[in-house]
Amino acid sequence: MYKNDIYEILENKMITKDVYRMILKGDTGYIKFPGQFINIKIDGCFLRRPISISDYDENTLTIIYKIFGKGTEKMSKMKIGEKLNILTGLGNGFDNNLSGKTPLLIAGGVGVPPMYRLCKELLKDGKKPIVVLGFNTKEEIFYENEFKDLGVEVHVSTVDGSYGTKGFVTNIIKELKDYTYYYACGPMPMLKAVYDEAQSDGQLSFEERMGCGFGACMGCSIKTKNGTKRVCKEGPVFRKEEIIW
Amino acid sequence: MVKDLSVNLSGVKLDNPVIPASGTFGFGYEFADFYDINCLGSISLKGTTKDERYGNNLPRIAECERGLINSIGLQNPGIDKVISEELPKIRKVFKKPLIANISGFSIKEYVYNCEKIDKEEQIEIIELNISCPNVNHGGMAFGTSPEAAKEVTEAVKKVTTKPLYVKLTPNVTNIVEIAKACEDGGADGIVLINTLLGMRINLKTGKPVIANKMGGFSGPAIFPVALRMVYQVYDAVKIPIIGVGGIEKAEDVIEMMLAGATAVEVGAANLVNPYACKEIIEDLPRVMGKYKIEKLTDIIGKAH
Structure with missing residues (x-):
């Protein structure tokens, strides 16, 4: 089931170049799984903008979005206290029951946000997730420390080698042996590369x-x-x- | 005084004139997750072909000012599965008359599909889609020539017993002669309009946004075009018209009926606001009160 409601902006701040974190206050009762998304009505845009849910509690939800076009540009300029018309409970999320003991969470760029909630769920289940994050360059990196604060092993790659392993997430996955499963979210070329490289079963967003x-x-x-x-x-x-x- | 919202499409009585347009409402039951869809006048189901179709390559959607371009390409499970799987699902949650939207790539296919769907008792009106801009061969080709439009209408009319409404494309020089050709061919009603052929180009890549390059433009931006065509066709034919194109509020329904529509279909608005049809229906009595309308059927064509 879905929910269409009005949500109030509690936070909307840049966390790295062109990437913003927005915390919204409102009903989160219809969100059931990590990996689901919300669809946001933005004044001046016809279609809603779908954005993945990064985290939520009883009455707030967090999204992380990158300025990509007109809609996200407008979102980035919104102020605390402004209200948004949002559909929640959308999509079919990750199934954390299939993870085994040590799943990989593999994410690239704006594919990172939904992995945060998934990581928390897996930790709650007593699993030991290993996080692999890929970015183009050092200044685009976000949430490395947030994952570390959850107490998990975190690996980072950058395409230009300015931070962590030079290259792609697959360069890191190659070196990791004892994972039981994987969850991946990111651009299509990354998903395909992960699909080809990873040795276990997995789910891709x-x-x-x-x-x-x-x-x-x-x-x-x-x-x-x-x-x-x-x-x-x-x-x-x-x-x-x-x-x- | 209680407002009378009921309308009559060739003997099929609808409690109100608001019908979700084909292609924007799936097979209806998706919307039952949002509200009780029995408030709707009817539902025009997803366009159906003989064989299952995946449709066009992605991306199929492009944002526009006050609208969108779609290039779905008639994705549907095929007529047999529509009858065996989709109709039972919608019937569980919707008790009002249903409209089947039938497409095809040849007269033979239109005839085959319509003959099959005509036997389904839950289908009370057949909407013949000769106006899809997103498929090669067939689709819009039948709706851009008066001769072809008449020929397919005649052929389908011979094998069907239900009211036959022909949905026309606005991508023609003379909509009136196409509508008249359908009436001559035996159509019981006309549905105006399908989407306008349009395109967008991504400035970052310099290439079309839509994989199929062009697609059908719909949304509030096309309302004046749809209204104009309904107005023109109302003068030329005696059969009822269903007005479609950019309707998003109760005032638009009134305007479309004044132009000559007996009922309306709501399309793009459903995608942005899944409650659009429900909200329009709930707001109609207020707007009727404002303009001193007691009975919606009193205003059909009154702008002429």
Whole structure:
């Protein structure tokens, strides 16, 4: 079930270049799994903007977004106390029951946010997640310390080598042996590379341009081994074994 | 005094004139997760072809000023699965008359699909989609020539018993002659308009946003175009018109009916606000009161 409600901005601050964290106050009762998303109405834009949920508690939810176009640009200029019309409870999130003891959480760029809540859920279940984050360059890195504060092992790669391992998340995964499962979220080339490199089963979260965000318009449908699926409804998280590249 | 919102489409009585437009409402039941959809006048179901279709490549959606471009390409499970799987699901949550939206790539396919869907008792109106701009061959091709529009209407009319409404494309030079050709072919009503062919180019990449380059433009921005076409066609045909295009509020429904529509379909608004149809229906009595309208059917075509 979904919820359409008005949420009040409690925080909206830049955490690194062009990347903002927004904390919203309102009903979070319809959010069930890490990896789900919200769809935000922004004045001056026709379509809503889908953004993944990074974390939530009883009455606040946190999103992390990057300025990408007109909608996110407008969001970045919003002030504390302003209100947003939001649909929550959207999408099919990560299944943390399949993780095994030591799952990898692999994320690139704005794929990082949903991994934060997933990491907390896995820790609550007594698992030992290992976090692998990929960015283009040092100044784009965010949430490395937030993950470390959760007490987990964190690896970082940068494409230009300005921080951590030079190259891609797959350069790190190659060196890691004893993981039981993986969860991945990031740009399509990263997801494909992870799919090819990782030795275990896993789940991957996809991003796509959406019309509605709740399964009505078929704007984001992809082909899977189990037939056509909507990224917004059956996804955004898909099992490794059902993906067709 | 209680306002009378009921309308009549070729003998099919609707409690109110508000119908979600095909392609923006799935097979209806997705919206039952938001509210009790039995407040709707009817539902025009997702466009259906003979065979299952994945549709066009992604991206299929582009944002526009006061609207969007879509290039879905008639993704649907095919007529057999629509009948065996989708209709039972919508029937569980919706007890009002349903409209089937039927597409095809040849007259033979239109006839095959319509003959099949005509036998389904929950379908009370067939909407013949000869106006999809997002598929090659067929689709819009039948809706851009008066001869082809008449031919497909006649062929389908022979094998169906339900009211047949033909949905037309605005991407033509003379909408009136196409509408008249459909009426001559035996159509029981006309649905105006499908989307306007449009495109967007991404300034960062310098390439079209939509994978198929072009797509159908809809949303509040096209309301004046849809209204104009309904107005023109109302003068030329005797059969009822369903007005579609950019409707997002109760005032738009009144305006569309004054132009000549007997009922309306709401499309793009559903994607942004899943409660759009419900809110329009709930607001209609207030707007009718404001303009001293007791009975919606009294205002059909009154702008002429």
